[in-house]
Amino acid sequence: MTLKFYDLCGAQSELRFSPFCWLARLALAHKGLKYETTLLRFTEKQNYPDPDYGKLPILVDGDKVVTDSWSIVCYLEATYPERPLAHSSGEWAAAEFFRTWTGAVLFPPLVPFMMKRVHAILDKRDQDYFRDTREKRFGANLESLDQKTMSGKESMEAGLATLMAPLGAHDFLGGAVPNISDYIVFSPLQWQRCVTSETFYDTPAPVVSWMDRMLEVNDGVAGRAMCAGDL
Amino acid sequence: MTLKFYDLCGAQSELRFSPFCWLARLALAHKGLKYETTLLRFTEKQNYPDPDYGKLPILVDGDKVVTDSWSIVCYLEATYPERPLAHSSGEWAAAEFFRTWTGAVLFPPLVPFMMKRVHAILDKRDQDYFRDTREKRFGANLESLDQKTMSGKESMEAGLATLMAPLGAHDFLGGAVPNISDYIVFSPLQWQRCVTSETFYDTPAPVVSWMDRMLEVNDGVAGRAMCAGDL
Structure with missing residues (x-):
């Protein structure tokens, strides 16, 4: 099952700037997880995995849709405990x-x-x-x-x-x-x-x-x- | 060799209030180390182990005189590593x-x-x-x-x-x-x-x-x- 990461982009689709998306993306990178990226703009909410929530980043893992950067961090740590994001309580x-x-x-x-x-x-x-x-x-x-x-x-x-x-x-x-x-x-x-x-x-x-x-x-x-x- | 701790006190000698002395004292307590306490006032600097330095807390460990609360913390951690004061870098x-x-x-x-x-x-x-x-x-x-x-x-x-x-x-x-x-x-x-x-x-x-x-x-x-x- 491939992880899917939805990130916000600028006029140029490779220009990815959101601090909240960066937090989630750095957590993914830290864990060395493979994932597919979908780049979306503010006004493409209909293509967000959770259009009603209407914000990015969003992580989709199978049938699990995780919104909010901190929730993504906590989800990753709980689900993929290898390469921990912190080493003690x-x-x-x-x-x-x-x-x-x-x-x-x-x-x-x-x-x-x-x-x-x-x-x-x-x-x-x-x-x-x-x-x-x-x-x-x-x-x-x-x-x-x-x-x-x-x-x-x-x-x-x-x-x-x-x-x-x-x-x-x-x-x-x-x-x-x-x-x-x-x-x-x-x-x-x-x-x-x-x-x-x-x-x-x-x-x-x-x-x-x-x-x-x-x-x-x-x-x-x-x-x-x-x-x-x-x- | 007994550790000796020099702490600041108020008019009542059991009234020990200095935040810097408390930091060192809490580090000593955390490590469960036994030590002798000497209570001194601001104007008794001639009785401080380092009168020229003129501040408390001071820890004396054998012939080692450690001044400054953070230096005491670091000295304790280096010298008495059991019951560490922190668990990771x-x-x-x-x-x-x-x-x-x-x-x-x-x-x-x-x-x-x-x-x-x-x-x-x-x-x-x-x-x-x-x-x-x-x-x-x-x-x-x-x-x-x-x-x-x-x-x-x-x-x-x-x-x-x-x-x-x-x-x-x-x-x-x-x-x-x-x-x-x-x-x-x-x-x-x-x-x-x-x-x-x-x-x-x-x-x-x-x-x-x-x-x-x-x-x-x-x-x-x-x-x-x-x-x-x-x-």
Whole structure:
């Protein structure tokens, strides 16, 4: 039975940027699982395995349809325990912390900066959908969100500074090898990397070095990804 | 050879409150090591094993004098590897993160609230020393620091909120058993608990339950501690 992974893509179908899809994809890569990928856009929900849910990533394993990136991570770990995504209950507890921390500390400053830039890489129909849904969600147009970018510089840098000690003392948040915490924290940064070569904050040297390592692990799946900034 | 531990105390010698001393003491308790305790005050530096260093905790192991709480943790782990303080390099990497995070997120809102209250539990000579050194360090008197307490309520609660997911899903940050990350995060909260029964923030239910568990582990060393608020 072949695993099927449904991933979000930009105007160019090989431009895969969603941080949530990246988290699931990195977990699949970590486990070395073979799977078929289907690339879909925001406005192709009728072709999603769960059109009512209407979000990606989705993993289909036989008759099991798993939505939500964290549910996919947990499903993979429970179903395919080889090459574990963490090596102890303490590492899983830390991963739960990093999930909340990434959502509370890294995403909020990134989002205003990213919205206009994500819009720019989508195809025309997706652009209309994205602008409409995001401007409703944030109560502001994408351009005015972008103007707020610099107000997040300090909090983004404070967040990344918290990573300097662990990533200075260890190769990964997983210690000697990457674990699920690395993928959690890396996903929003890979989102940015795939969408734009621009940035608005300074990244501490130990975090830059860790990013380089993250691009190489699992046969370089993250490093080989198409990046809009390189096109 | 008997391990010797030098701990800071208040006006009452059994009132031991320093968060840094608690971190070292909890590491000693976790390892089940036997040791002799010497209780000293701020103004008894001439009796510290390293008077020039002038800070506590200090651990003396034969002719080895270990200063600084984190150095004590690392020394204990290297020298007495049984009952490890973490179970994988990933747990140690997470601990490095929690050290920085605790310093950046929990201590800053706690400090203004704590200074006047720590002062209140010290003996007269220590009170003069503490007021002098802390007012110089913070460029403000203890009473005006106290008036800033409520400005830290939101950031303290945001910090504690990050702990809800891991401590809701696991008994400890160490997973099924406490590890060094638990002791790191718990120490400033135990500092507060030993010094005062007052608070200025709301603690989420999973964190309250975790605190209760932390008071019980290692033969209840934290739970049995003298608290100024109970006197």
